[in-house]
Amino acid sequence: MMTLPEQIAEKLTDALRAELSGALPENFQALVVASQDLRYGDYQSNAAMVLAKSARKNPRELAQAVVTRLEGMTEAEVSLAGPGFINFRITATEYEARMVAMLGDERLGVPLVKHPQKIVIDFSAPNVAKPMHVGHIRSTIIGDTLARLARFMGHIVITDNHIGDWGTQFGMILWGWKNLLNQRELEHDPIEALLVTYKEVNKRCKEQPELLEACKSELVRLQSGDVENLRIWERCIEVTKRGLQKIYDQLDIHFDYWLGESFYNDALEPLVEDLLARGIARESDGAICVFSDGTHKPKDDPFLVNKEGEWQPVPAIIRKADGAFLYATTDLATLDYRIREFQADSIWYVVGAPQEKHFKQIFDIERMRGVTGDFRHVAFGSILGKDRRPFKTRDGETVSLQDVIDEAVERAARVVEDKSPDMPAEEKATVAEAVGIGAIKFAELSQNRLSDYIFDWDKMLSLSGDTAPYLQNSYVRVRAIERKVDDPDFTAMLSGDVRPKIDLVEEREINLARTLARFAEVVPATLDDCRPNLLASYLYELARAFHSFYEACPVLRSTSSIRISRLVLCELTARVLHLGMSLLGIRLLERM
RNA sequence: GGCCUCGUAGUUCAAUGGAUAGAACGGCCCUCUCCUAAAGGGCAAAUACAGGUUCGAUUCCUGUCGGGGCUACCA
Numbered sequence: 001m002m003t004l005p006e007q008i009a010e011k012l013t014d015a016l017r018a019e020l021s022g023a024l025p026e027n028f029q030a031l032v033v034a035s036q037d038l039r040y041g042d043y044q045s046n047a048a049m050v051l052a053k054s055a056r057k058n059p060r061e062l063a064q065a066v067v068t069r070l071e072g073m074t075e076a077e078v079s080l081a082g083p084g085f086i087n088f089r090i091t092a093t094e095y096e097a098r099m100v101a102m103l104g105d106e107r108l109g110v111p112l113v114k115h116p117q118k119i120v121i122d123f124s125a126p127n128v129a130k131p132m133h134v135g136h137i138r139s140t141i142i143g144d145t146l147a148r149l150a151r152f153m154g155h156i157v158i159t160d161n162h163i164g165d166w167g168t169q170f171g172m173i174l175w176g177w178k179n180l181l182n183q184r185e186l187e188h189d190p191i192e193a194l195l196v197t198y199k200e201v202n203k204r205c206k207e208q209p210e211l212l213e214a215c216k217s218e219l220v221r222l223q224s225g226d227v228e229n230l231r232i233w234e235r236c237i238e239v240t241k242r243g244l245q246k247i248y249d250q251l252d253i254h255f256d257y258w259l260g261e262s263f264y265n266d267a268l269e270p271l272v273e274d275l276l277a278r279g280i281a282r283e284s285d286g287a288i289c290v291f292s293d294g295t296h297k298p299k300d301d302p303f304l305v306n307k308e309g310e311w312q313p314v315p316a317i318i319r320k321a322d323g324a325f326l327y328a329t330t331d332l333a334t335l336d337y338r339i340r341e342f343q344a345d346s347i348w349y350v351v352g353a354p355q356e357k358h359f360k361q362i363f364d365i366e367r368m369r370g371v372t373g374d375f376r377h378v379a380f381g382s383i384l385g386k387d388r389r390p391f392k393t394r395d396g397e398t399v400s401l402q403d404v405i406d407e408a409v410e411r412a413a414r415v416v417e418d419k420s421p422d423m424p425a426e427e428k429a430t431v432a433e434a435v436g437i438g439a440i441k442f443a444e445l446s447q448n449r450l451s452d453y454i455f456d457w458d459k460m461l462s463l464s465g466d467t468a469p470y471l472q473n474s475y476v477r478v479r480a481i482e483r484k485v486d487d488p489d490f491t492a493m494l495s496g497d498v499r500p501k502i503d504l505v506e507e508r509e510i511n512l513a514r515t516l517a518r519f520a521e522v523v524p525a526t527l528d529d530c531r532p533n534l535l536a537s538y539l540y541e542l543a544r545a546f547h548s549f550y551e552a553c554p555v556l557r558s559t560s561s562i563r564i565s566r567l568v569l570c571e572l573t574a575r576v577l578h579l580g581m582s583l584l585g586i587r588l589l590e591r592m
Numbered sequence: 593g594g595c596c597u598c599g600u601a602g603u604u605c606a607a608u609g610g611a612u613a614g615a616a617c618g619g620c621c622c623u624c625u626c627c628u629a630a631a632g633g634g635c636a637a638a639u640a641c642a643g644g645u646u647c648g649a650u651u652c653c654u655g656u657c658g659g660g661g662c663u664a665c666c667a
Binding site: 031035036037049059081082084167168261285286287299304305306309310312314316320321324326330352353354356357381382384420446447448450452456458459462466467469473474476477478480481482484485525529533540541544547550551555556557570591 | 593594595596597598603604605606607608609610611612613614615617623626627628629630631633647648661662663664665666667
């Protein structure tokens with residue numbers, strides 16, 4: 001099934017082709033979008049204004065001619081407006097047909113992609129021995145949603161948690177483990193114990209330079225395969241993974257792989273040798289570097305920076321003068337592996353915007369090596385404090401992700417207690433969890449991912465207004481109706497035995513149907529731009545349309561012919577909400 | 593210094609170059625003998641500044657001011 005705008009665009013393009021014949025480029029596709037203002041109809045196209053200049057026609061006249069050609073169109077009333085807009089007001093009959101079609105379609109009208117791709121999505125990527133903090137929220141939640149969306153659209157998706165399990169921080173952690181670590185604490189809360197230890201060593205190193213040397217030598221021993229240090233290192237990873245898994249389970253986020261930095265250790269040396277042998281990398285000040293190959297204009301070249309009016313090289317360093325490898329080296333090896341072993345067509349990195357240059361360099365080096373694929377840095381803005389500086393609490397600590405989750409669930413629990421005091425305790429807990437975690441996810445996904453974001457407890461954990469519980473509540477309302485309905489026609493319709501006869505009369509019914517039909521076009525658009533906020537704001541709009549319908553259009557108390565139409569709208573609202581929210585990774589509830 | 597990015601109601605956020613710039617929170621006013629009021633209906637309130645391109649600019653270009661990021665051996 002084509003989406004409404006696709007269907008209209010096809011007819012419009014035919015009409016334009018008939019009108020302009022040769023003047024129209026061979027592959028021209030008219031663009032049809034939902035109108036922002038309903039007074040101008042449901043969909044509109046500015047194709048006549050776009051084409052008028054090259055066709056040397058008056059835009060209004062061209063639009064009028066097209067409107068005339070489209071007069072017989074069954075799905076919409078077509079009209080000309082303003083400087084040359086072509087407006088389409090979808091008929092109630094068309095919406096009625098769409099609703100029936102959606103009811104019989106598991107995908108609710110959302111088309112599959114024409115060319116499925118194998119996509120590796122790299123997101124979350126916390127460091128070992130450090131708990132996740134608020135800074136990990138964006139990557140984790142956005143990445144998960146993109147994976148869900150891409151899978152639903154028909155792509156083959158591999159999610160990979162590229163944890164930081166091989167950094168220089170292990171020198172300090174190893175020293176701390178051996179000299180400071182409280183074993184009892186380690187049993188109790190391993191990640192916290194490791195963090196405390198790490199911080200203490202870090203502090204002492206600043207005071208005693210000789211300690212820093214001791215840490216470095218621990219790191220060297222680890223890297224050269226010292227058995228004791230390797231065992232400690234493995235235990236660090238193990239306890240960290242266990243701690244992280246708890247949060248991921250709570251958030252309902254799953255990874256196909258956890259291939260951390262250490263996984264690529266053996267690939268680094270050969271990689272550097274290969275780059276050297278092929279002349280892509282060279283030695284400079286003792287380090288092995290990749291410099292610009294001059295393909296780009298200086299301004300677009302990720303290996304150049306302008307200083308004092310001159311373009312200076314900023315190479316990607318892949319081996320330090322002391323022989324150690326870096327972030328860039330590991331990332332190149334990782335990318336190789338994903339192409340070779342996973343046969344990835346596309347790799348998406350859900351990583352903060354400050355690393356833009358890093359990824360440009362990595363992708364450019366792959367280009368120099370002749371490695372092809374659709375590599376994307378899906379960037380997002382920073383989380384800032386109220387002072388618009390990178391977020392920290394007053395004492396300089398970041399807030400742990402677990403604290404945010406716990407606080408959210410607690411706040412939700414208080415509201416549940418207030419609104420549904422008679423609910424069984426176990427259900428109260430379930431509701432609080434779904435509402436609290438849903439609120440965090442929805443708050444994150446509602447924003448444009450590129451905007452910076454001011455961390456605020458009250459905002460992130462808000463439960464009123466444009467938030468998850470508003471949407472969850474609209475679903476609850478539908479389910480409450482459906483539990484009470486006693487209508488054999490509805491039952492037969494749900495089982496697919498009877499095609500419902502639908503009549504859309506009231507303004508709010510039509511508005512709800514219009515919004516429901518748009519789901520089919522919103523989901524692909526959300527993935528195309530990797531912008532979950534498009535789907536989030538659509539779902540909010542749908543919930544509003546439903547609440548508004550709910551107030552004005554009684555379902556159970558209406559006469560049977562009207563009732564069946566309204567029940568269909570309710571059922572479709574439930575299905576779209578359920579599918580849409582599941583794509584965002586947010587649970588819905590039967591009651592709340 | 594250069595490059596990137598952002599600047600929208602009191603606050604936090606929206607808006608593939610489209611028509612009268614949308615929401616939410618906060619403020620003010622209404623609506624529960626009626627399917628869950630975690631709701632609905634209404635009021636007041638904004639594009640940093642100056643130019644330019646365009647039939648049409650929050651969006652594109654130039655400059656100014658202001659925030660953030662990046663700018664060779666951290667990740």
